[in-house]
Amino acid sequence: MGEDVIITIKNLSKVFEREGEKTEAIRNLCLNVVRGQLLCIVGPTGCGKTTLLRIVAGLEKPTGGTVLLDGQEKSSPSADRGMVFQEFALFPWRTVAENIEFGLEIKGVPIQERMEIVKRYVDLVGLKGFEKAYPRELSGGMKQRVAIARALANDPRVLLMDEPFGSLDAQTRNIMQRELLRIWNETKKTIVFVTHSVDEAVYLADRIAVLTARPGTLKKVIDVQLQRPRDRVGEEFFEIRRSILHEVEVEVEKALEQP
Amino acid sequence: MSAVASSKKQAIIIALVLVLIALVFVFQSGVLLPKPEVAKPVVRVGYLTSDLHHLAYFVAKNQTAGGGRSFFEEYGVNVTDAAAGGYANGGVEMDAFAGVQVDIGYLGSAPAISKHLNAGVNTSIVAQVNEVGSGLVVAEGINRFSDLKGKTVAVPSHSSIQYFLLLTLAEREGVEIKDITVVDVAPLANMKIKMEKGEVSGFVAWEPFVSDAVISGVGRLLASSNDIWPHHPCCVLVVSNSFAADHRDLVVKFLKAHVEATDWINNAKSNPNSTEYTLLMDIAVGFTGRSREVVDSALKLIDYRFEVDEAFVSSFKAFTEKLIQYQIVPLEKLSERGYGDIDSFVSKYVNKIFLEEAERS
Amino acid sequence: MKKDILIRVGIGAISLIFFLIVWDRAASSIRSPYLPPPYDVLKALISMLVFNQVDHTGHFMSDHISASVFRVLYGFALAALVGVPVGLFTGWSWYIESAASPIIEVIRPIPPLAWIPFAIKFFGDPFNTVFIVFIGAVFPTIISTVAGVKAIDPILVDAAKTLGATRSKLFTKVVLPSSAPSITTGLRIGLGVGWMCIVAAEMVGVKTGGLGYYILVMMDIGRFENVFAGMILIGIIGFIMVATMSYLERRLSRWARM
Numbered sequence: 038m039g040e041d042v043i044i045t046i047k048n049l050s051k052v053f054e055r056e057g058e059k060t061e062a063i064r065n066l067c068l069n070v071v072r073g074q075l076l077c078i079v080g081p082t083g084c085g086k087t088t089l090l091r092i093v094a095g096l097e098k099p100t101g102g103t104v105l106l107d108g109q110e111k112s113s114p115s116a117d118r119g120m121v122f123q124e125f126a127l128f129p130w131r132t133v134a135e136n137i138e139f140g141l142e143i144k145g146v147p148i149q150e151r152m153e154i155v156k157r158y159v160d161l162v163g164l165k166g167f168e169k170a171y172p173r174e175l176s177g178g179m180k181q182r183v184a185i186a187r188a189l190a191n192d193p194r195v196l197l198m199d200e201p202f203g204s205l206d207a208q209t210r211n212i213m214q215r216e217l218l219r220i221w222n223e224t225k226k227t228i229v230f231v232t233h234s235v236d237e238a239v240y241l242a243d244r245i246a247v248l249t250a251r252p253g254t255l256k257k258v259i260d261v262q263l264q265r266p267r268d269r270v271g272e273e274f275f276e277i278r279r280s281i282l283h284e285v286e287v288e289v290e291k292a293l294e295q296p
Numbered sequence: 297m298s299a300v301a302s303s304k305k306q307a308i309i310i311a312l313v314l315v316l317i318a319l320v321f322v323f324q325s326g327v328l329l330p331k332p333e334v335a336k337p338v339v340r341v342g343y344l345t346s347d348l349h350h351l352a353y354f355v356a357k358n359q360t361a362g363g364g365r366s367f368f369e370e371y372g373v374n375v376t377d378a379a380a381g382g383y384a385n386g387g388v389e390m391d392a393f394a395g396v397q398v399d400i401g402y403l404g405s406a407p408a409i410s411k412h413l414n415a416g417v418n419t420s421i422v423a424q425v426n427e428v429g430s431g432l433v434v435a436e437g438i439n440r441f442s443d444l445k446g447k448t449v450a451v452p453s454h455s456s457i458q459y460f461l462l463l464t465l466a467e468r469e470g471v472e473i474k475d476i477t478v479v480d481v482a483p484l485a486n487m488k489i490k491m492e493k494g495e496v497s498g499f500v501a502w503e504p505f506v507s508d509a510v511i512s513g514v515g516r517l518l519a520s521s522n523d524i525w526p527h528h529p530c531c532v533l534v535v536s537n538s539f540a541a542d543h544r545d546l547v548v549k550f551l552k553a554h555v556e557a558t559d560w561i562n563n564a565k566s567n568p569n570s571t572e573y574t575l576l577m578d579i580a581v582g583f584t585g586r587s588r589e590v591v592d593s594a595l596k597l598i599d600y601r602f603e604v605d606e607a608f609v610s611s612f613k614a615f616t617e618k619l620i621q622y623q624i625v626p627l628e629k630l631s632e633r634g635y636g637d638i639d640s641f642v643s644k645y646v647n648k649i650f651l652e653e654a655e656r657s
Numbered sequence: 658m659k660k661d662i663l664i665r666v667g668i669g670a671i672s673l674i675f676f677l678i679v680w681d682r683a684a685s686s687i688r689s690p691y692l693p694p695p696y697d698v699l700k701a702l703i704s705m706l707v708f709n710q711v712d713h714t715g716h717f718m719s720d721h722i723s724a725s726v727f728r729v730l731y732g733f734a735l736a737a738l739v740g741v742p743v744g745l746f747t748g749w750s751w752y753i754e755s756a757a758s759p760i761i762e763v764i765r766p767i768p769p770l771a772w773i774p775f776a777i778k779f780f781g782d783p784f785n786t787v788f789i790v791f792i793g794a795v796f797p798t799i800i801s802t803v804a805g806v807k808a809i810d811p812i813l814v815d816a817a818k819t820l821g822a823t824r825s826k827l828f829t830k831v832v833l834p835s836s837a838p839s840i841t842t843g844l845r846i847g848l849g850v851g852w853m854c855i856v857a858a859e860m861v862g863v864k865t866g867g868l869g870y871y872i873l874v875m876m877d878i879g880r881f882e883n884v885f886a887g888m889i890l891i892g893i894i895g896f897i898m899v900a901t902m903s904y905l906e907r908r909l910s911r912w913a914r915m
Contacts, residue, residue: 096815116821126816130834130912139830140820171912184816191820387877394691407877415690415879454714455878480714480874486777495781623713624878 043195043227044070044093049102050252051088062088064252066102070195075221075228077238079281080248080256081289086231089253090199093229094120106194116140119193123200125180127172133183134159134168140191158186161220178209185220195227202237214240218265235285239278240267247284250292257284338374339546342389342401345382346584348504348594349426349531350402351576352602354583356557360575367553367560373546385482390417390534399539400550405529406456409616412645413629418537420647423551424608425531429598430458430521431506432465433514434498435491441469441518447497450481450490455624457528457615458500458521465524488514502530503594504586511590520597527599529612540650551602551654558602565595604648613642693882701886712883714874716866718890725855725868726894728783732790732858733851737844740795744802744843749832754803761799769793770857786867789858794851798843805839806832838910845902852895868894 051063062085070076078086091097093104095114104111106118119140127136134155141151159168162182172180181201188196202210214237221228232238238245239261247257261277268274343350356367357375368375378398383389386407392398394417402425411417438444451459459478466473479496481487487499488509498518499509509515521528533554540547564572580591601608616638619625635641677695684694704710705718712718747757769792776785809832817831859869868891875883 091815094815094819096818114815114818116819118819120816120819122812122816124812126810126812128813128816128831128834130837139817143821143823143826143830173912187820193819197819385877387879390879391691394689407879410877411879413879415881417879453874453877455874474715478715480870489777493781623711626880 040069041072042069043072043107044229045103045105045108046070046089046093047103047105049089049092049104050100051085051092051097052100061252063092063099064254066248066254068246068255068258070227070229071244072227073225074243075218075230075241077230077232077242077245078248079232079235079238079245079285080253081250081285081292082233083251083292084248084288085251085253086233086248087199089248090120090197090229090231094118094197096120116144116191117194118197119188119191119195120197120199121181121184121188121201123203125172125177125184125204127180127183127187129172132169132171133164133175136172136183137187137190139187144191154190158190161189161223162186163216176209177205178213181205181213182216185217189220189224189226193226195229198228198230200232201230203232210237215266217241235278235282236269239274239281240269245281247281248288250288251295256288337543337546338376339543339550340378340397340399341375342378342392342398342403343382344386344389344403345384346586347382347402347502347531348580348584348586348591349429349502349598350382351561351580351598352425352554352557352600353402354579355561355576356553358575358579361557361560361572361579367556368550370556371549371552373549373553375550387411390415390419393417393419393534393536396536396538398536399543400533400535400547402531402533404457405532405612405615406619408532408534409619409645410455410625413625413633413641416633419534420537420540420645421532421604422535422540422547422647422650423533423554423602423604424529425533425600425602427527427530427599427601427608428520428522429530429594430461430500430502431517431597432462432498432500432519432521432524433487433491433506433509433516434518435494435496435515438497438516438518441465442471444498445471445475448477448479448495450479450487450496450499450501452482452484452501453480454478454622455619457530458502460615460618460622461521461524461528462500465519468524488512491515503597504584504590506597507590507593508586511587511593522597522599525611527607527611529608529615533602535650544650547650548654548657551651552657555602555651555654558600561600565600602651604646604651609642609646612646613638616642690879691881693885697882698885698889701882702889705883705886705890712871712874713878714866714871716871718871721866721868721871722890722894724865724870725859725891728786728858728867729790729848729852729855729898731783732787732854733794733844733848735787735791736794736798736847736851739791740798740843740847741802741840744799744840745806745828745832745836747799748803748806748836749828761796765796765800767792769854773857782865786855786858790851790854793854794847797846797850798840801843801846802836802840805836805843808839809835838906838913841902841906841909845899845906848902849895849899852891852898855891 046066046068049063049066050061053060053062066089078089080086088097092099095111095118098112111118128139131139137155137158138151141154146154155168159165162185164179164182164186167175167179172183175183184201202213205213218241230241242261245259245261246255247259248254249256259277259281263273263277341353343353355361359366361367362370378392378401383392386403389398389401389403390407390411393401394415408419408421412419434444438447449462451462453459462478463473466476481490481496481499484501484505487496487501487505490496491499491509491514506517510517535547560572561576564570564576567573577588577591580586580595581588584591620627620638630637630641635644680695684692709717709719743757747754769789772789772792776788780788813831813835814827817827822830855867856869856872859867859873868887872884872887875881875887
């Protein structure tokens with residue numbers, strides 16, 4: 038294939054069992070993630086995209102199949118797969134700077150070095166001056182910047198993002214999308230980005246994976262070859278958006294028919 | 297069942313339960329029950345739990361001792377325990393007097409004096425119950441009183457006669473009381489435990505705690521209270537003044553029974569081989585739960601006396617003076633209660649009129 | 658803000674004065690030494706504290722106060738040292754909780770008073786009283802700590818894991834700081850309960866006096882103005898201790914308040 042694959046997801050399946058009832062969230066899903074790419078995963082609600090991301094992160098265990106990171110099987114969480122959550126998940130008892138250095142503390146990085154790294158990432162996400170603030174003092178957008186800085190400061194091999202802008206208002210969301218692209222451009226990290234907004238996916242992604250309705254499996258992979266910065270109201274943008282939306286809507290209908 | 301129907305059901309159940317509880321209360325209060333026939337007034341008697349000093353009460357209740365019927369029955373007195381099983385200590389019993397729950401009671405002189413003067417409990421003393429009957433028990437290694445210097449001695453409280461016995465003995469032996477660590481230990485059963493554990497080297501207690509410790513080998517009797525302060529007052533018979541005003545005859549009859557029971561005890565004690573003595577032991581063992589050996593030994597130290605004579609009055613006065621001297625009863629309380637001085641207190645508070653009438657008839 | 662505080666203090670003062678008036682009226686209509694009027698109690702308080710008179714047990718009020726405070730602080734320290742770790746481990750590990758839970762739930766409802774014979778038999782002064790305080794203080798501490806651990810937002814645990822936290826690092830860097838507010842709440846409640854146990858605890862037979870002992874002795878001889886004075890002192894000191902803990906609690910959990 039010639040692509041530099043960093044993550045290989047092979048025949049992944051996940052069945053949840055609750056009070057005797059089984060729910061098949063993911064069935065036989067295969068997907069490759071290319072190094073350095075920004076991959077978006079879209080699909081109807083309940084298609085298992087968040088579950089998929091959590092399995093890659095190691096926060097859930099698959100019922101079947103494997104996840105390989107640079108050829109190594111990964112089934113538990115570690116610092117090589119950083120994650121950003123929709124709910125921000127900042128540690129409320131730590132300041133912005135202390136949140137960002139969390140992973141570094143765990144690694145045992147000495148204080149001087151930690152401070153330098155923290156400073157670099159604070160600047161990168163545009164939060165200079167807020168190092169000593171507490172999460173409760175920040176707006177949603179600012180919190181997510183901290184979360185991104187925190188994940189990146191830990192130098193993971195891949196950054197997983199689970200609907201990170203879902204809690205933000207539309208304006209902030211657009212700003213954060215631009216900011217994410219800027220940060221991505223500077224760090225060149227592989228990003229796997231789950232969202233249910235096709236708009237967002239088309240704006241951000243190099244490649245979009247569409248999942249089917251439950252049980253989720255890979256429906257289609259579309260490469261988005263538009264140049265960045267992308268024109269949200271441009272014709273090409275519109276075309277790609279329309280075709281992907283169509284794919285997703287078919288799945289949404291199927292999902293509605295499910296019990 | 298729909299939500300509305302099930303909450304209605306709940307409401308009905310709750311209402312039924314409340315009605316049931318209300319009914320129980322109403323029945324308990326006797327409001328709905330038929331009125332009983334008017335019986336002779338019952339005398340509510342207070343005493344201390346398992347206290348061997350109050351033996352006269354149990355003898356007076358005993359039908360065999362009275363020869364077929366009890367002394368109380370003989371003199372036509374209906375008695376009942378004011379508190380089932382007795383009170384924990386004299387202070388609590390005086391509180392019960394204050395709460396008008398006791399008509400006549402057996403208790404120690406210390407609370408009889410302090411609760412009347414400090415807390416105004418409206419009572420008077422009408423007879424003695426016993427004299428002496430306490431002792432100083434010491435642990436191994438203590439051979440004379442001065443060995444207690446620097447050691448710990450337990451007393452029931454700093455307002456008890458036992459503490460004053462300790463003070464008196466210390467003075468006599470030339471030991472400064474501040475060289476001894478005095479701790480309050482109550483209930484008295486704990487004194488033996490503390491001595492076993494080595495926490496105290498001595499204790500001053502009333503019988504049968506003394507005999508119990510000696511017989512189980514925990515300690516030795518170093519001095520009996522009679523050795524320390526001969527004929528010191530111990531327990532007295534106290535009557536509620538309002539009860540005495542309304543039921544003078546009952547008080548006199550009660551005292552008749554008390555006098556006869558006390559005489560009976562002394563008789564039995566002087567003939568240890570008699571059937572009366574066996575009966576005495578049975579009664580004592582019955583209400584104290586002690587072994588015969590302990591009771592036998594304890595009875596020897598206790599002097600059961602009902603008399604209110606010069607000797608009693610003067611030692612009672614001496615005790616009152618000590619209580620005032622040691623700040624247990626502030627001096628101003630005397631005038632607060634309407635007594636000019638200690639003498640007037642003693643003469644009013646110790647009321648021998650009833651006893652004299654009982655002895656006359 | 659200042660105005661609010663002034664108003665609050667003002668209303669509180671008026672309420673207290675009203676309470677004193679009601680007490681005084683009740684005392685003068687009942688006229689029983691068992692309910693002394695506030696003035697007598699005040700006199701007793703002044704003679705105890707200002708004139709520092711020795712009472713008939715040979716102790717100064719300062720002896721009583723320091724003895725009780727020492728016992729409570731000792732018992733509280735033990736309760737914290739035992740209760741917090743037990744609470745943390747019980748909340749964090751399902752296995753430990755299964756083992757500890759039945760023991761805790763059975764012992765917890767037993768009132769501290771019921772432990773007195775046990776304490777007398779097996780411990781000497783001061784540990785016999787300290788033990789009663791400990792029993793009173795340790796359970797609120799454990800319960801509150803367990804609740805704090807269980808209330809941790811699972812997403813924080815997820816985030817920590819993706820930042821490389823091992824189980825032990827999770828414990829020290831997430832569980833502990835996250836449950837800190839609940840822990841301090843439990844400690845504050847425990848301290849209050851421990852102080853309330855002081856009267857019961859000092860029935861055990863103390864050598865060096867104590868406020869609970871003082872009240873018992875005064876009750877025994879019927880000097881109720883001293884009993885009430887002692888009760889008020891117990892209340893005031895208890896208030897000071899709990900207020901101090903509250904202050905600490907607020908400082909440590911500033912981040913938790915939105």
